Amino acid sequence: MKAPTPSLRQRAPELAAWLDEHAEAIDAHQDFAAQILPQLARAHLFRIGVPASLGGDDGSTVEAIEAIASVAAHSLASAFVFWGQRTFIEYLLHSPNEALRKRWLPSLLSGELAGATGLSNAMKYLSSLEPLQMNATPLNGDGAARRWTLNGSLPWITNLRREGFLAAAAFDHSDGAPPSIFALPHDTPGLVRSDDLDLIALRSSNTAALRLDGAVLDSAWQITDDARGFLVRVRPAFLGLQCGMSIGLARRALAAIDASSAAARAAVEDEAPELASELAVLSKRLFDGVEHGTFLAAPAALFEVRIALAALVDAAVRLEVQTTGGRGYLRGQSGCARRTREAAFVPIVTPSIVQLKNQLAQHRQTKAA
Template sequence: MKPQPLTTTAPELATWLDANAEAIDTAQDLAREILPRLGRADLFQIGVPAHEGGLDGTAVDAIEAIAGVAAHSLTAAFVFWGQRTFIEYLLQSPNEALRARWLPALLRGELAGATGLSNAMKYLSNIEPLQMNATPRLIDGAGAGWTLNGKLPWITNLRREGFLAAAAFDHSDGAPPSIFAIPHDAAGVVRSDDLDLIALRSSNTAALTVERTALDASWQITADAPAFLARVRPAFLGFQCGLSIGLARRALAAIDESSAPARAAVADEVAPLAHELDALTKRLFDGVQHGTFVSAPAALFEVRIGLAAAVDRAVRLEVVTAGGRGYLREKGGTARRTREAAFVPIVTPSIVQLKNQLAQHQRTRAA
């Protein structure tokens, strides 16, 4: 079934994003508005069970929703990805009290959920060690807890108005790494100024430092980070792939809206690219829907790499067909989409990291 565009499912949001996409990408003035607007459109509830306050559906439906937003603004879709991924962590967490306490506000977009697990996903793939540490302690003389320390240099959706950030911690006592939800107002939690990005500037992207922060088990998403990360990685990367799908679709649509001579000049390249995009999207949806990516992450890495390449080709073809008009910032969004496309290969895990992982996987299989 062909996905419904955002102009149909959430026309008010689509109009606002189209009118402000350039400002959202290049400035920070509208950063506080994105999350509540996505929440009012009920987008965070897609793929969430009704008994948890959602609209039912599947993770595939959530990917399509992220893609729908990305067709209008990659910055807004990046915020959407961070929020929906954090929601997924709570849905898959055994900590029912944590989920019951915070999920309603997250689904409404009243509280930001920041997925600070990029470092942890790289740890899972043996790319880098964990950057956060937890030391056991007694809190107020009674009840087990931990003292948390560390810094994560890049987290999206650290909304100044309030956030929970997921982060994985190594344990000094030799216990398995675990994952905590870190509240913005806990003692020792410091958010940096927004990073000086070349684009996506309204995404509330900053560094997070945790220094001698005391949290107890009520804030623990999972006590077994490796197993949990392997289970949620298909959603983490699958939702992320929605960024590529939406941006590539929009670039192809822009080509289709160009002049007849321009379309004819690239027709031999556009047709196979559109077919490839559809095939990669189907592979992604099938793997997420049937759970095959949990035990076969290399297949998911291949899809992510393929989609990044498709985005690059689609936007380059859009530049060709737009001509000089595309070089104007306020004319059709071509210039903005070239900046957005430049982000796709570097979002963690980056294409370089994934290609290295695939090469390692192939060497292991050969051995």
């Protein structure tokens, strides 16, 4: 029988205490934007699911999802940063560019460098939801000496840490070559990071826009020259790790309900256990699909889990509002208001629930035809 997954308080008690102390400020202000990544790294969280031969702690992607869930139970903004970092690490694990992985993976695992997953646009491109927003024009050279001029913009990327980052982005090629994916170093001439976006929550997540204007990179920075095939391979981890945020937030809301007064618990004695049971079922479906690779051939099943988890988070947080009552409307009395703001983000993180529902509708139409 599989041992229960340790909570963050069991795995990393100092980190759990730090998140609980600062969760409200992390959500509402940008003051802690520089501190989240080092705090997560000290707990060795980025090494989970990474082979020991590459500097990790071994384990599986499912264990990394559980780790993100454990952080999300304390602070969704911090889990969002965790997701961006760990997903970029996943890209390097799958990249055929061994030199790129060898050069940058150690500083990503240690939290010295931020990894930003700018492939949300690319994931929508993979599902035929929108074209790629970045373009690469080849310059002279071939093989290892190949260079490209890069142009375009991405309006929303998380974990663009001002202290230093690598951002992944997919590019169309003006010469007709297949789309590819580059790692964009923060100090590239022609790369411009905007000010942090004026978010209503998750404000310490280093979320900003990127613009490339005549930036030049060579093949040393190319994660893959086959964006479509690469995206298909990493999509289960991309979305699976993302679902960890929903799982953790739902668990915390249900725990808050369980800790409410006896009268409040009695009022929701049918609804709360039903949500907890549904969460367990959805989590198992997610973990099984990621562990056994079934989402590679059946991405629609993964989309369905992501959609169902978003609906469950919304229901769990609404139920927490009911059981917390007026206390939840007082600042500093509970995390209920913050979790309500956090839950509002779950449906819109890319790919959004609307985009996934449209994709599922297209899938059903194609299957029926």
